[in-house]
Structure formats: C-alpha cells, structure tokens
Amino acid sequence: MTSTAGRDKGNHYVVLEVVDEKTISVVDGERRTLSKPKRKNLRHVWVHDVVESTLAEAFERGAKVSDEDIRKALAALAKEQEEVC
Numbered sequence: 001m002t003s004t005a006g007r008d009k010g011n012h013y014v015v016l017e018v019v020d021e022k023t024i025s026v027v028d029g030e031r032r033t034l035s036k037p038k039r040k041n042l043r044h045v046w047v048h049d050v051v052e053s054t055l056a057e058a059f060e061r062g063a064k065v066s067d068e069d070i071r072k073a074l075a076a077l078a079k080e081q082e083e084v085c
Helices: 053-061 067-084
Strands: 014-018 023-027 038-041
Touching: 014 067, 053 067
Parallel strands: none
Antiparallel strands: 014 023, 023 038
C-alpha cells in the first residue's frame, strides 16, 4: 500500500494488522519496523491489488518475519511496478 496523506505521503508499506474498520498498522522495515509499526487511517492510504505471496504465507503460518524480509519484498514489488510502466 502507499500513503496518500501526511508526512509520509508516497511511501510504500506492508499492512501488518487491521486495528479496526478505519485503522491499520503498517511497516516498511526501515523507519517503521516490526517493533514500532505506524497506524494509518484507511482514508489516507491507497491499497494495491498486489500481494507479496512469500510474506503473506509467512504471516499466515506465524513464521518469524524480519524487517529485512519486508524491505526485500517492498523492493521487489517496486521493481515489478517499474517494469510494468
């Protein structure tokens, strides 16, 4: 997902958790790590229709995911989007 409002406008994140119907917790592996996720209002984000399958499977299994894994997944998704454009 991409932030559309606030100081972090344009930054890409991975959704970590749905807090309630209006709020989600997001991480990017750098400034917003797994130990300190950012809460974002759903009105202030653009959710992409792309799912990083390796990361999604790890979260579903309850496997340990590191900040490095998140950074790699975001970099791979950004590279894919550049190739499409």
